[in-house]
Amino acid sequence: MSTPRASPPDLEIPDPGEDAPTRRDRKSMTIGAVCKTLQQEFPDITISKLRYLEDQKLVAPRRTPGGYRLYSVSDLARLRTILRLQRDEFLPLRVIRQELASGRTAEDAPRRLARTPRDAGRGVRRQGVTVRDRGALFTLEDVLAETGGDPKLVRELEEYGVIKGEVRAGVTYYDETEREIIRAVSELARFGVAGRNLKVFRTSADREAALLQQILAPALRSHNAERRKEAIETLENLAAVASHLKHLLLIRDLRRIAG
Secondary structure (H helix, E strand, O other): OOOOOOOOOOOOOOOOOOOOOOHHHHOOEOHHHHHHHHOOOOOOOOHHHHHHHHHOOOOOOEEOOOOOEEEOHHHHHHHHHHHHHHHHHOOOHHHHHHHHHOOOOOOOOOOOOOOOHHHHHHHHHOOOOOOOOOOOEEEHHHHHHHHOOOHHHHHHHHHOOOOOOEEEOOEEEEEHHHHHHHHHHHHHHOOOOOHHHHHHHHHHHHHHHHHHHHHHHHHHOOOOHHHHHHHHHHHHHHHHHHHHHHHHHHHHHHHHHHO
């Protein structure tokens, strides 16, 4: 008797006893079809990643009686939004969930800074500048599965102090920000940028943090809970403005290089 062939791990096979597809089903897409469609814009997307986003409650495809997933047109649009926010704005999933809840779509134009510094900070802060909550913690295995990073690169980032991690019961965990740092650095690594080349980013971030600390230190050390809360909000606002300023300066210099 011949041995049954194993199914590829990334394929989702419907139950053989499942009813024939309904008209609604025929308008939907299987997970494989969704993955193939998204790969046109996101070459690194995998079925495993789509399942992970579902596990994180960011998308909820319909299930057939046999248990396999069917994605609607709106599910596909939602996935595009999620992946673009990760790729273009390096947002952690927690913040992306908030963006989706506020009605953010894949077609939304990039947000612009308002005219006043106070409103500007508030507008940009929605792009993930937060210091009050580290979010969830992830093991190295989780981070590598989510970002496609290289374990050697992660060790190099730790060696140069770009990320630190937190050891609990002998296991190292990384927060959402460190995970997104690994994602960004993994993208740079594709172009030959090594961990040692990132010292310039580390130094720049240290100097910016020191400047903002100097501005807000008295309020941040205040024993008045309300004053401290306002100081943290201001810190996030200023960080957002500083981040946008740095982006504008970089664009200006890159235009000179390209010209």
